[in-house]
Amino acid sequence: MHRLKALLGFSALLGTAFPARAIPRVPPVASYRIEAAWDGEQKTLVGRETVTFVNRTSRELPDVVLHLYLNGFRNTRSTLWRGLPPPSGSAAFGFCELKRVALPDGTDLTRRISFETPAGDNPDDRTLARVPLPRPVRPGETLVLEVDFESRLPRGVLRTGWKDDFVFAGQWFPKLAKATDAGWRGRPFHSSTEFFADFGSYDVTLLLPAEVKGKVAVTGRVVEEADDAAERVRVRAHAEDVHDFAFSFSPRFEVRKETVAPKGLPRVDVLLFLQPDHRRSRERYLRAAREGLALFGTWLTPYPYPVLTIVDPPTGSGAEAMEYPTLFTGATAWLSPAAGGEPGAVTLHELAHQWFQGMLASDETSEAHLDEGLVSWISARATTRIFGTPSPVVEAFGVPIPMRSLKRPLPEGESQDALDQAAFSRSDPVLRETWRSLDDAAVRTNAYSRTALLLESVARTSGEQPLFAAIREYARRFAFRHPTTGDFLGVLGEVAGPEARDLVERGWTSAGAADYAVTRASTRRAAPGAGYLGEGPRRAYRAPAAPARSFESTVVVQRLGEIAWPVEVEMRFEGGQTVTRRWDGRAEWMRWRITGPRLVSAVVDPRRTCLLDVNRLNDGLRTEPDPTVARAWGHRLRFLAQNLLELFALVAVLPGASW
Template sequence: MKKPIISALLFLFVLSQLASASMSEHIVSYKIKVKLLPEEKAVAGQEVLTWLNNSDQPVGELQFHLYLNAFKNNKTTFITEGGGEHRGYKLDKKNWGYIKIEKFAVQEVPDLTDAIEYIQPDDGNEYDQTVMRVKLPKPVLPQETVTLEIDFYSKLPKVFARSGFYSDFFMVGQWFPKIGVFWKGEWNCHQYHVNTEFFADYGVYEVEITVPEEYVVGATGKRIKETSNNDGTKTYIHYQEDVHDFAWTACPDFVEFREPFRMENPHVDTEMILLIHRMHLNHKERYLNALKNGIEFYSQSYGAYPYSTITLVDPAPKATGAGGMEYPTLFTGMTMWWLPKGIYMTEMVTIHEFGHNYWYGMVGSNEFEEAWLDEGINTYSEVKATAKYFGEDQSMLNCAGLKISDLVLQRAQVMGSSQLDPILKNSWEYYSIGSYGLNTYSKAGLMLLTLENYLGEDVMSKIMRTYFERWKFKHPTSEDFLAVAEEVSGQDLSWFFDQFLNSPDRLDYAIGRIKSEEVKEPKGIFDDQAQEQEMEKGKEEGDKEKIYRNEVNVLRKGELIFPQEILIRFKEGEEVMEKWDGRERWKRYVYYRPYKLESAQVDPEYRILLDMNFTNNSKLLKPKKLSVGKHALRLMFQFQNILSLFSF
């Protein structure tokens, strides 16, 4: 009798260890068998999905994303919103993409395929079939699971909006029926829009991929099995826990490189897998070095990279529409064989997309509704990482004597802003694709860099670590970020986030009129003794012969408010630093001195990166060549002068 009890206890112990070892709550468990059909440019799959109802209410229907249906015809929401384009690439109208559900069954109920209904929760567009709903024969009770069997056929578009084929290159993303998130008491399952990315629950993926044997395959997670079949195909099984999506790629022209990455403090032990198209082999080291930079930077800044693999996919030439996209433990880069070394595009994209493993992958916010929590925080991280590895003033370009930093480029984006949208908004409700991009990426990145300059790098770094540690795998919202920022800094930051997250308005402070005028000997009748005394004092301290009235006016030209420092320099080397709460529309400072003022500068160190015009931040009494200090800042200033000639 004892033995079985011990075995049972041991079994329970192992189970509890397994449960406590997982980093996330496993809401979903996908087992998918999928076959690549290269001739048809399609994949055929069988999916067994177990879904846990972790809410406190019975759930009577399930909702699923069928993302590829966005490319099914020219009336879908995605195609209408983007005019058939995505990030400059056009959808090939000869190659529509779609997902066809061939069977949908729930446990004992053999077939519910006819119960499938397409719904359009965001815009009611009846042609859009990117969300389906299935009413269940009986509800799933709280803490119970339901297991579904779904057979599907996914026809891939010619590479467009992250996924598809180009010749024999396949990027298989958003390719399977994917359950929405039951969140805050209802289904959160938005349609696929031209501006939206994704939102999903964590769990376990085990995917069996069968391809013709000449294809090289990369996929989310660790390869646990590889078999040669006797029909000229091979099967690869990949497994990963604690992720919320699964993507894969296949191409006979990939060359695979595997290299371990290990570091201490924090402890990271992972395998870098580079699948590089043979046309780009000359950039192998650029990719690998940038990937190392990314793993090191994010691990040191936010927390150790925890997965056992990271796969970097280099899309085929002409398939760049699939480039620069993130999936858990796998992402796509971007390069061209001719790309000069000093243009750090490949490096920047690699670091950026790797970084998504943190904000998109592990933190897992709702990108449909609060995209900045991923793209904005990631842009902030990318600007810092590229500055660290490639130089502060040349982190994007250091070529033929020309240097441009990532920061300058981010500012250039925002300067062109039409100020029609705030940072925080449902992604599909922005005025335009451009407005979505500049707000959720660049402006949100600059907002966090401005916050960092305001609070100090140490405090900001603690905020970011705390936010990542506390909220990873938990779908935080903007309010959760704000709460961490306030808790760690010990400051009320609602004034900051209220303005910069929620208002489309502009921040711009400028030096207005400045002047120095000699004060004439008093003549006439004076009642104001204070002014007389001030003039006398000035006389005693300096040259007895001349006194100047120096006037500096600082202007708030934008609607938004930020506390300011103003540096006033005088001829004899005296410097005065004023602090202003920045609330009024203008502020005047007057100084009586035996010498003239030389210059005035608002935000003299250019710390307020959201200030949309640096060219008006300083004035010289007698204009001459301006010295702004740091190289990066001088460059930013000059670059902005050039940019101001163009209208964005």
């Protein structure tokens, strides 16, 4: 009876924690039961996992492929290390070693393990292991694997590791690659790409130092926490409908719990694990979570889990700003000024990942733009809505100084790197598989900034409501189904219209730039017709006469970039009259001739709809130069130079102080 009560109690507990709600889900594919013990001296997790895999693909799978992500830190020959700085000592290294892989009947598969090195890839990489099976797993069949492993976490870098007494364990256990109808889909761990995995449930028991009791952040929820022998605490966590499991602990965490109940949306327990020196940021973290859950719940779908955990890592821990299902890390600093928008912006960005990375779970190794790009755009919108337009922050001698007189509108202000990439590098289109991109900069700009600018441009061109409606439908339709770029474009075309879809495709398929320029804006008095005019007997000669009062104006707009975008061209005439023409932007150039008042200026895209335009200055041209702006800057520069010269005199030669 007691056992039954305990079982019922535990089920009820799980019921409040999970499963995900509101959104129809797919049945679990890859579920894990893990027990692991942390060794603080060696920085290792030694454990055993039972993997339950249900083959829901249409093909037989003769083997399994396991990600051993921590082997990216095993030595400097790994594929991952090509994107890392040189190691600074033994703490920089980590590993994930398979001690034993077996079937429940005791069949030992350990000797069969080989390391997967896709053709042309790095033969020294050990981040992908293939385990042939005695017999294939047929569609619909279940495979259970027992895996003993030992993982060593490196000094915090690339989303995982430790710093002092803070530990963030991400990608720490042997994990199945994604099963697809084309077989296992897994890539060696690459510095600029992230992850792709099947949904399932996780039941994880951790043996941790007793001092971290109550200070363990997990994917899902802690369902049991009990003292164990030898000054240890046994922490049991459970999560369902997730595709990864991460945890973090530190004896110095300050834990704050808040229940958020946005109007018309499900209640969510928000847990914040904060560094003591980041207390000033606490309310900004919580406000971003509170208002972000409401906003994204309306813009997308209701948040599908009953718990959300935010881990605030110490500066320099390498764990900053990373998302996992139901858990993410923020990033802030002791003196982080509110005017800079942080940690609000990063919190909203990582929170938005709960939908795109956590719930939709597209392939981040190949199509990172589907996650990072959509998240960058929608979180920029949310940040502006909740916190306003942030100011840039410069740091001098460890003190962040907000430049309050300047504003950094989102997403434009933080995405100029994408335009630099489009103007100067042009190495990769967004749709190139992420891991094939030239370098980290190409991945970062394409997946994040370029896609954010592209979506903002589409919102301004085709309307933001249709775009929101399309993204909402995309989230609803493909929740827990690992959508692809094709799925997104399909919904976009269906809901927001073919123009929106076409524009996104143009922005994603080209590595080049958008650049419209007004290359000619001229105006002269219109001369009456001269020469032989009229037909047949009415033909008459008219001598050239003095110009009339009206003006004949010519405006030429050229498309200098590869990407075509529909634009307006606004012509401004003397007396304040304006004429606006719309152009589909496809041809190399377009000319307009207008007779009327004297033309003053012409501007292409005056409402700034195409944010992918790499040169905003050449978007307009005057018929007569106006030195006002340059004069104002000349004046400012002279005063600046006078003061800098005086500073030189102080520092270099004369006494007095200005520092």
